[in-house]
Amino acid sequence: MSFFGKNIKKIRGVKRLSQQAFAEIFDLKRATLGAYEEGRSEPKIDTIIKIANYFSIPIDNLLTSELTVNNLLQFKENLTLESGDTPKETYAKIPCITENTIAQYLEHYNKPAFINDLPEIQLPINPQKKFRAYTVTNLEMANHDSGLYPKDMVIGEFVPNNIIKKLNNGELALTLAKGELILRRLYCTNDSIVLRADHKNVPDKTFSIKEIKEVWKIRYVFFRRVPDFNFSVEDKLSFLEQEFFKLKRGLK
Incomplete structure (x- = not known):
């Protein structure tokens, strides 16, 4: 070993x-x-x-x-451990699309000057990759008490057009197509892309591959609220086992 x-x-x-x-x-x-x-x-x-x-x-x-x-x-x-000599870590600087900048993004998404003027967040993730942050604006990806709600933020990694069809069906993605910026699950069918919401009352949107301008595969999510982390059965059994051993040690 x-x-x-x-x-x-x-x-x-x-x-x-x-x-x-x-x-x-x-x-x-x-x-x-x-x-x-x-x-x-x-x-x-x-x-x-x-x-x-x-x-x-x-x-x-x-x-x-x-x-x-x-x-x-x-x-x-x-x-080195000396704080004065420790080099500053390089964080990825990620342009953020907010509710106030969506309209401009649809028009200027491919203009570097506009992208550079967007608000930025910095995260300790690979700075060599291309990311985009997006603030959720609707309830399309909400399902009862779970999912994404307005003001939550997602971070997407850029997917080249020739790779889109290789994505797993059901991947959460931010897609720019035909003048719309859509956060939904992505499904590929022949030469079309189907974007499906988690909310059951929202109809699918379908686009041809040629209509797709950008796809950002969601890699990270930041919730505006603290999510409800429900324990699984395995977690509960593990917790009870640990408590049992604590009690056993206390009786010795």
């Missing part, structure tokens, strides 16, 4: 990176990174190489020995 998991956890601590932020740098899922750190899974060789090269750490050291903070500081100066 390698020391890879312990070492990347140590690197995160030195760099003050969350699991999500670290995973984004190397196009990993947060759960996958967690599995590496806990020793439940081993990474592919290309992932090891990317991380070793990024932090200028010899692969041998990354895999075969538990690194100390002093080791890490020797490998690369910008891993």
Whole structure:
């Protein structure tokens, strides 16, 4: 078993990176990174190489020995813990389409000067990818007490036109088509795109592929309210099991 998991956890601590932020740098899922750190899974060789090269750490050291903070500081100066010398992290700057700018966006979506003038949010996600933020304005993606409500915000990753038909049916996407900006689930049928709301009383909208100007696959959601996180049966059993062991230890 390698020391890879312990070492990347140590690197995160030195760099003050969350699991999500670290995973984004190397196009990993947060759960996958967690599995590496806990020793439940081993990474592919290309992932090891990317991380070793990024932090200028010899692969041998990354895999075969538990690194100390002093080791890490020797490998690369910008891993320093000194606050004055810590390099500023680069966050992705994401243009945000608000209720007040939708009309202008429909007309000027392809003009860089207009996009640069939109409000921006910054997030610790891959700055090399192209994202767009959008403030929800209707109840089309609401279903009873769940789903998206006005003032919630979604973050979409740009999907090139030649990739649209490869998206999984039912993906939540922000689509610009025929003078409309529509947040719905996307379905591909031959040369057409069907946009379907979660609200059952809202009819589908269908467009040909040629009518599609932009598609942004939704990757992140920010709720204006705190969602109702219902525990699953597994969560409840796990909680009860933990409480049982606490009681058992207290009786000893």
